[in-house]
Amino acid sequence: MAADLINLNKTRKAKAKDARKTEAVHNRAKFGQGKAERARTRAEADKARRALDDAKRES
Numbered sequence: 001m002a003a004d005l006i007n008l009n010k011t012r013k014a015k016a017k018d019a020r021k022t023e024a025v026h027n028r029a030k031f032g033q034g035k036a037e038r039a040r041t042r043a044e045a046d047k048a049r050r051a052l053d054d055a056k057r058e059s
Contacts, residue, residue, distance in 0.1 A: 033041070
């Protein structure tokens with residue numbers, strides 16, 4: 001009736017590694033756009049804004 005032995009050092013390191021992976025996933029979502037993607041997104045937003053401004057009627 002021996003219990004399963006666990007190495008606490010390995011468990012602690014595995015937990016820390018999982019935490020770093022989770023943080024990396026969140027950071028990729030938060031800061032993941034590259035320079036070209038940001039420029040394209042900005043250009044699309046400017047184009048949409050200009051199209052909306054051009055469609056407005058002056059009273």
